[in-house]
Amino acid sequence: MPASPPSPLVVEELLPAQRSLRVAFVTETWPPEVNGVAMTVARVVDGLQRRRHEVQLLRPRQAAEAGTASPQAHPLLHEVLMRGLPIPRYPHLRMGMPCKRELVQRWSLRRPDVVHIATEGPLGWSALHAARHLKLPVTSDFRTNFHAYSRHYGIGWLRGPIMGYLRRFHNAAAVTMVPTEPLQRELEGAGFRHVRVVARGVDCQRFTPARRSAALRAAWGVAEDDLVVACVGRLASEKNLEVLVQAHLAIRAADARARLLLVGDGPLRDALAARLPGAIVAGSRHGDDLAAHYASADLFLFPSLTETFGNVTTEAMASGLPVVAFDYAAAAQLIRAGEQGVLVPFGDSDEFVRAAVALAGSHACRQAMGEAARRRALAQDWDSVISRFEAELWLAMRQPLPPASVRPATTAA
Numbered sequence: 001m002p003a004s005p006p007s008p009l010v011v012e013e014l015l016p017a018q019r020s021l022r023v024a025f026v027t028e029t030w031p032p033e034v035n036g037v038a039m040t041v042a043r044v045v046d047g048l049q050r051r052r053h054e055v056q057l058l059r060p061r062q063a064a065e066a067g068t069a070s071p072q073a074h075p076l077l078h079e080v081l082m083r084g085l086p087i088p089r090y091p092h093l094r095m096g097m098p099c100k101r102e103l104v105q106r107w108s109l110r111r112p113d114v115v116h117i118a119t120e121g122p123l124g125w126s127a128l129h130a131a132r133h134l135k136l137p138v139t140s141d142f143r144t145n146f147h148a149y150s151r152h153y154g155i156g157w158l159r160g161p162i163m164g165y166l167r168r169f170h171n172a173a174a175v176t177m178v179p180t181e182p183l184q185r186e187l188e189g190a191g192f193r194h195v196r197v198v199a200r201g202v203d204c205q206r207f208t209p210a211r212r213s214a215a216l217r218a219a220w221g222v223a224e225d226d227l228v229v230a231c232v233g234r235l236a237s238e239k240n241l242e243v244l245v246q247a248h249l250a251i252r253a254a255d256a257r258a259r260l261l262l263v264g265d266g267p268l269r270d271a272l273a274a275r276l277p278g279a280i281v282a283g284s285r286h287g288d289d290l291a292a293h294y295a296s297a298d299l300f301l302f303p304s305l306t307e308t309f310g311n312v313t314t315e316a317m318a319s320g321l322p323v324v325a326f327d328y329a330a331a332a333q334l335i336r337a338g339e340q341g342v343l344v345p346f347g348d349s350d351e352f353v354r355a356a357v358a359l360a361g362s363h364a365c366r367q368a369m370g371e372a373a374r375r376r377a378l379a380q381d382w383d384s385v386i387s388r389f390e391a392e393l394w395l396a397m398r399q400p401l402p403p404a405s406v407r408p409a410t411t412a413a
Helices: 008-012 036-050 100-109 122-133 146-153 156-171 181-189 214-220 241-254 269-275 287-295 311-318 329-334 349-360 363-377 382-398
Strands: 022-026 054-060 077-082 084-087 090-096 114-117 138-141 175-178 195-197 228-232 259-263 280-283 299-302 323-326 341-344
Touching: 022 036, 022 122, 036 054, 036 311, 036 382, 054 090, 054 122, 090 122, 100 122, 114 122, 114 382, 122 138, 122 156, 138 382, 175 181, 175 382, 181 195, 181 329, 228 241, 228 287, 228 311, 241 269, 241 299, 241 349, 259 287, 269 280, 287 311, 299 311, 299 349, 311 323, 311 329, 311 363, 323 329, 323 349, 329 341, 341 349, 349 363
Parallel strands: 022 054, 022 114, 054 077, 114 138, 138 175, 175 195, 228 259, 228 299, 259 280, 299 323, 323 341
Antiparallel strands: 084 090
């Protein structure tokens, strides 16, 4: 396994006596939007508040918030709702619009100690340039493999320009945080500078085997000893769902009572439901209801090849599910092959199907791996993750600003 990230205590020993920070946190996705980035940034923002830091959260106004004032849910959280537009193919999600001038005005009146940018869209780009204009330290996250997504939407020829944009964007920050060491090495090999590993946590009180529900399984029409194979995530082409379909059909060929549970939504939902009439298509689930769906399954399959981490992997493990996944991202970092699940060579679809069928056919292996997965997830607590994130903010504030090498998207922004 890759070496663990350095202990937060090692970093914090270098820091001066700490005070409360004023953090401008910029993101183009936020709950109740359902995706790993929204969930993660919400946990980080909550963790900063718990440590008595003041957070100015800048995000696009969501469709349900049209015409509403910026909410103020916490004395240390000041939400600023910005203009936004629906994202093509995902009308329920919104991206920000260029607003550099507005951000310069806001931050001139109330200057943050540091600007953290979680997403690289128009709002993030505007925040980067506004911060550079005001000589504010900037940190960033690399959370979505947009360059890898391009080939799934018929624009593979844009992979190079997208990667160039992301490189310019992140190299203008004092540090770019990534969740795994393999991703750190990949980006450094592509010319990204100042890339640091800050892992992601999982809520093991919410995601737990204790939420397994006989009533929910009965509603699905399955008996206690029937096999339920789960996959949680966006139902879209970049998630490599054809491999999931093949694995499910192979499992069904060996066990006609096995059922596939799909939790999530997306453009492929109707096509998958039509193609797999026996599947349980649960749609988007949240909170304790989502946790019950995980815990009420027996095996977790994660066929995606485009993740920067894959929060669903840790949620499944915390729920006591053995995992079959490709050997990268969260699975590579957290799973020892044959202990918490099965790791398959990256991109080997045939081996993924074989591994899924083998594990589906062994109740004893699933039970032992599920228990080991739960134990491994318990070590991924959010408090240590927030400590590491907080330390990176402090270090960024002490470093000289990177050279002004990025070009503004528009002078009118």
